[in-house]
Amino acid sequence: MDKRISWIITLLLVATFISSPSFAASSAKIIASFSVIEDLVKRVAGDDISITTIVPIGEDVHRWELTPPNVLAVEEADIVFYNGHGLEPWIRHLKAMASDRLTLVALAEMADYPTLTLQQGQYEGSPDPHMWMAPQGAAAYIDVITHTLSARFPERADAFRTRAEEAKDALSLLDQQVIERLEGIPHTNRLITMSEAALSYFAHAYGFEFAAIWGLNSETMGSAHDMASMSERLVDKRPPALFFESTTPDIHMDALARETGLTLAGPLYVDTLSEADGPAYNYPALLHHTTELLHEALGGARAEE
The missing domain is CATH 3.40.50.1980 (Nitrogenase molybdenum iron protein domain)
Known part of the structure; x- marks a missing residue:
């Protein structure tokens, strides 16, 4: 099979499970720290849960400063998914304003995936936060997202788990295609x-x-x-x-x-x-x-x- 056609099939497979039927609209509100996290959360949450992203597409997640709309979104949110391991220095301000009802989830810190350390710079020896850049790392994020959403919204747990398995299957296929291409x-x-x-x-x-x-x-x-x-x-x-x-x-x-x-x-x-x-x-x-x-x-x- 032509490798480019194979890539297209993979992306169509991903689009299929994203657009799978969802439950009725919900008032549940989720925050993702930046666009990559948002994309992974959507693959589990589906379309029935509102997801707001703090750092806009194209902006540097490391150097972002919280805005008034960010603060308002946090006040109304149920869960905040962020990467952790120091990727989002501004998260300390978010934690300071969080209410007791808000669940904060550091995906990289909770993921069951081997952590690498930074080999240079001011933070040499600290955990490297960019775990999602390996598909297996992204799949570990999916597991944490699924567990968190299922615990918070148990009536939808079966749907979350179904979407998660479809997402992980697609990531496994993507991983194999990356290997072949490189x-x-x-x-x-x-x-x-x-x-x-x-x-x-x-x-x-x-x-x-x-x-x-x-x-x-x-x-x-x-x-x-x-x-x-x-x-x-x-x-x-x-x-x-x-x-x-x-x-x-x-x-x-x-x-x-x-x-x-x-x-x-x-x-x-x-x-x-x-x-x-x-x-x-x-x-x-x-x-x-x-x-x-x-x-x-x-x-x-x-x-x-």
């Missing part, structure tokens, strides 16, 4: 280099080496020392391309690309989805876009394209 990239080219340490879980899942200038976008970006260290590494490794993210100015990666004569590719979507007409309009599309970008930039095999 397997033709030569071993000598399998280095992902970007500004923030946001693809460690993806790199670990699919057999890539990973390098970043800093750990999290919430810290000081691109010090002279960090830029010099990365420049030295690139001179030694010489990967086919460097990458930049959609939510981070590309000034640092562009400077490194110019200095080393390497190609700059992107954007990669990590901490946000794209708009509906963009390449990362939902979670499966985000992984698909990441995979295709790496395939093209790092020299994937051309057969069956």
